[in-house]
Amino acid sequence: MLAMLIAAVHPGARLIAANPGDWGIDVLLGELSGLVVIWQSKYFWPLVNRHRQTDIRSSFAAAVANAQAKGYRIRRWVLCVPCSMDAPTARWWDRWRARKQRETGIIIELWHETTLRNLLITPDAAHVRRHYYDPYTSPPIPVQRRAPVRALPEPEAERLDDALFVRQLRAAGHVEVAAAKREYFNAELLARDVADKGLPEELDALAESDAIVHGIWESRFNEHAGRAAADPMLPGLHPDVMRDIRESEHAFPTTLAAGAVHRCGLLHRLVDQRQAGWVAHWRNVAAERGATGTNGGNGEGKR
Incomplete structure (x- = not known):
């Protein structure tokens, strides 16, 4: 072109x-x-x-x-x-x-x-x-199948108050976390559906998507933490990471029916699994949780 x-x-x-x-x-x-x-x-x-x-x-x-x-x-x-x-x-x-x-x-x-x-x-x-x-002469672009975005039930929202990913957000100074809870909840539903169906291509797509969001977080974390006068709370880290995830739709496998809400939620799941965090001392925050987080540290959400 x-x-x-x-x-x-x-x-x-x-x-x-x-x-x-x-x-x-x-x-x-x-x-x-x-x-x-x-x-x-x-x-x-x-x-x-x-x-x-x-x-x-x-x-x-x-x-x-x-x-x-x-x-x-x-x-x-x-x-x-x-x-x-x-x-x-x-x-x-x-x-x-x-x-x-x-x-x-x-x-x-x-x-x-x-x-x-x-x-x-x-x-x-x-x-x-x-x-x-030209949209009239080019082949039509296939519409990607998307999993629906579900509302977060109130009991589940209350339970997530004690989740590690919420604690990490609080440690970074976040006051409002309702959107993050909904993202996490919808990513959990998507991951369970993939696990229940057990289709190899969807399982591979989920693993690849996890790796992509983890890579985006790691790149941005290193950038923010490496600054000479870095604030330990890394105030710009969360918005930068989430913006990158939302704007990188083309990088994710189409086999996984994940929209922007689900993709952001996948990172919250990784935070809840003690693989990432939102402050410079995120590993200490994760360690303080012991085995009392939403997933008990084994990567499987409670049903």
Whole structure:
């Protein structure tokens, strides 16, 4: 799609195949014996954050090194991403871009989601938009089956007051926990249904989903806990993790009929199973619970 879009607004642009490498070029305009423009595509999603800075620096360095080794010059280097940068990364990009332009004389640009959308709605790119995005010509997107979201019964809500995942939230300063209880309750219903049916593909999907939410939590926990002046209560950890889970639907296996509520609840289940927490000392909070949590530490909710 990107190659067609670039060719629509820059006739003559073409893809470069990796065999085995692509010289740091995804789409090229110009001749590899003279002056060229290079587009580098990076599928970062759902946003570009500080963890992507090394990839960006490496891609630009590879493009410059190959140009010097192969005997051509880069006039413009364009990074293409399907999303936007968060504020700290945008500041880093602006400074890095200005410094590298001074050092190399290469014009550096960013084509983010807004730039790509603006190009797709131009008359020159109408055929690209129709080919990839026209809802009347593209195959219909299948509707994913979703488990219903159930209301939390009052007796169950009271019982969950003593749950370890609620205690972890309280330790992090959370006052309202009703939504978290409902998320946990619905994830428990989903997990029980999967266990009762015993279908291998659903059991595998549940295990994979658990691993995904655990990985999201771990990445964000390390980020927050690793800050020099980190507050032991890690105040931004919970919202960051839950936002990542809600925005990463594409990463979860479609075999599991889980919506956003269920996916968030899966992480509450892991917290209740002493595999995660919301404060820097979460292991101490878990240890204080002994074997009195909602699941007794064995990963199986009470029926």
